[in-house]
Amino acid sequence: MNILLIGSGGREHALAWALRKSPRLGRLYAAPGNPGIGALAELVRLDPFDHDAVITFCRHNMIDFVVVGPEAPLVAGLADALERAGIRVFGPSQEAARLEGSKGYTKDLCAEADIPTAAYQRFTEAAPARDYATRMGAPIVVKADGIAAGKGVVVAETLEEAHAAIEACFDGAFGSAGAEVVVEECLIGxxxxxxxxxxxxxxxxxxxxxxxxxxxxxxxxxxxxxxxxxxxxxxxxxxxxxxxxxxxxxxxxxxxxxxxxxxxxxxxxxxxxxxxxxxxxxxxxxxxxxxxxxxxxxxxxxxxxxxxxxxEGKLDGVETRWRPEAALTVVMAAKGYPGDYAKGTPIAGIEAADALPDTKVFQAGTALAEGRLVANGGRVLNVTALGATVAEAQKRAYQAVDTIDWPDGFSRRDIGWRAV
Incomplete structure (x- = not known):
């Protein structure tokens, strides 16, 4: 089978790595991919929001199946366009993708279906949102309704923080994603x-x-x-x-x-x-x-x-098999993330890290510049390892982190601490 994988991050590198193992795989394409994915797939320049271009590529290259990695193309209806064109796709319809595309939509569905979740209200103006937060008290959670790359959520420890987060949303800190705000109780656990x-x-x-x-x-x-x-x-x-x-x-x-x-x-x-x-x-x-x-x-x-x-609607009776070992991944990010950070800083040592036992470095925000691997995003590398226990996987992952030469990167040093 010929597969087109949509996306360019560490998630898509991991998916490409796993798809590569399938005996059913024919040609694997990735759009736009990254240098790590490029070692596993043929990279193609495609705009996933240009549905006609994606469909044309699929037809010209006899693509049997499209796997969509990130959320934004799904929220924009890529799966619907592919299905209408008779191309099989893994990923939800635009309407079903509202479960991520609108936090308010999901909260309303939870209320309707009696699904346990935090008490909440939805707001399109700052003043009533501030009033609700004040009545609820801190700690409290403020969420931009739309997709904001994982950064549209503030767990406010004080009312001052909550009010500031509400103002930031309505002042455009998250673009159109913050045009509506969900304010909800802070769950403890x-x-x-x-x-x-x-x-x-x-x-x-x-x-x-x-x-x-x-x-x-x-x-x-x-x-x-x-x-x-x-x-x-x-x-x-x-x-x-x-x-x-x-x-x-x-x-x-x-x-x-x-x-x-x-x-x-x-x-x-x-x-x-x-x-x-x-x-x-x-x-x-x-x-x-x-x-x-x-x-x-x-x-x-x-x-x-x-x-x-x-x-294909054929999951009934399907079971998955898993390795008994634990796995742990450490994100190496550009200094300054999640705030401002520099791009284009050189990275070395990935091959040496990959050569360590039961270790794999998945690339996320990387690019090639004059033949050298450089950082091209906030979260740049996912240094991943297996171990008999979480503690062993953690030890191996940090050994690999320390093998990588990237002075402009940083990582947390306590990933897995709850389990360890």
Whole structure:
């Protein structure tokens, strides 16, 4: 089968790496990809928001299946356009992608389907949002309604922080994503990332993971797109997994089907495990980044078979196989991230890190400049390792981090601390 993979980040590098293992794979293309993906796939210049161009490429290159990595093309309706053209695609419809595209949409669906989540209200003006936050008290969570690259959420410890976050949203800090704001209670517990591959009717749970959103050690500093992750997440016991499927995933599938938008793709539930059990923080409609990297390291099943079964509505009875080892990934980011950072700084030592046992460096924000690998984004490398335990995987991952020569990069030094 000829596959077109949409995306350019560490998540897509991990997906390309896993797809490459499938005996069913013919030619693998990636648009636009990155230098790491370029070692596994033929890179093509395609704008994923130009649906006609994507369809034309698929037809000219006999593409059998399109795998969409990031959320923005899904929210913009790429899956719908491909399906109308008779091209199989892994990823939800534009309407189903509203689960990520609008946090207010998801909160309303939770209220309608009795899915456990934080109390909330939606606002289109700053004054009533501030009043609600004041009535609720701090800590409180302020979210830009739309997609904001993982940065549109502020967990405000004080009312002053909450009011500032509300003003920032309405002042355009997140562009159109902040035109509406969701203000919700702050859930207390332990976070976990839960993934299920869905075919519109059936949902197959994947391995569990936990990520680290804050930029600094000890989970301090501002939220980011993710500074590291590990799998499995000890907090997600078999009983907690079944509760999540019964109380959150299956009711969501049923509610989306009732709305005429059956969910096909990967449903990524950000959870808070509270004293009451699993509660939904938010949904994403694609693999997590960097959670995808640890999941792909542990996946034994054929990824292509799994994604194709979801696209074709054939997940009933499908089970996934996982390596027993733990996996852990450390994000190396450009100094200054998630604020301003420099691009074009040189990176060396990736080959040496890759050569270490059970270790893989997935590239995210990288580019080639005059034949040299350079940083081209905020989150740049995902240094990933397997180990018999999370502690062993952590030790191997940081050994690889220390092998990489990138003076302008930094990483947290405590990824996996909860499990360790």
């Amino acid at each position: 332990e976070e976990a990332s839960f993934f299920a591959v869905c075919d519109g009717v059936h949902a197959v749970p994947l391995a569990t993971a936990q990520d680290h959103k804050r930029v600094g050690d000890g989970d301090t500093g501002p939220n980011t797109g993710g500074m590291g992750a590990y799998s499995p997440a000890p907090v997600m016991t078999e009983a907690m997994i079944e509760r999540t499927m019964a109380e959150i995933i299956r009711p969501t599938m049923k509610a989306m089907a009732a709305r005429g938008a059956p969910f096909k793709g990967v449903l990524f539930a950000g959870l808070m495990i509270t004293a009451k059990g699993p509660e939904l923080i938010e949904y994403n409609v694609r693999f997590g980044d960097p959670e995808c990297q640890v999941l792909m390291m542990r996946l034994e099943s054929d990824l292509l078979d799994l994604l194709l079964a979801a696209a």
